Amino acid sequence: MPRYEYRCRACGDSFELSRPMSESSAPASCPAGHDDTVKLLSTVAMTGSSGASAPVARPAGGGCCGGGCCA
Template sequence: MALYEYRCTDCGNEFEQRRPMSEADSPAECPVCGGEAVRLPSVFASKDGYTLRVPRAGAFRSGQSGQG
């Protein structure tokens, strides 16, 4: 099961619906008006290249955070 976003072609309502991947491209029924809804393109977000900050050795014992 996956979560998909849909927009009703009749009333414009946008909603999310969990469906099997095999039914992803099939029209969904709008929960507001019962009209046919089409799937919206998904936006995928990712963060790359962030820096992992590791405290200095002993910082946990001394109560210091290791940050300047």
């Protein structure tokens, strides 16, 4: 189940809730009981565990503009 982070506008505390995606937009009360909360935008970092790095693809055409002017 996804976790969503919220911040209370009344007391300034941040908190997380686990809830189904279908309820992601539903109002949430902070642990102190305040109802004036806002859902925060979260960033997700995914890392691999293989230890090998993927090769970096180089753009064709040579150069920053693709026309070879920066060769």
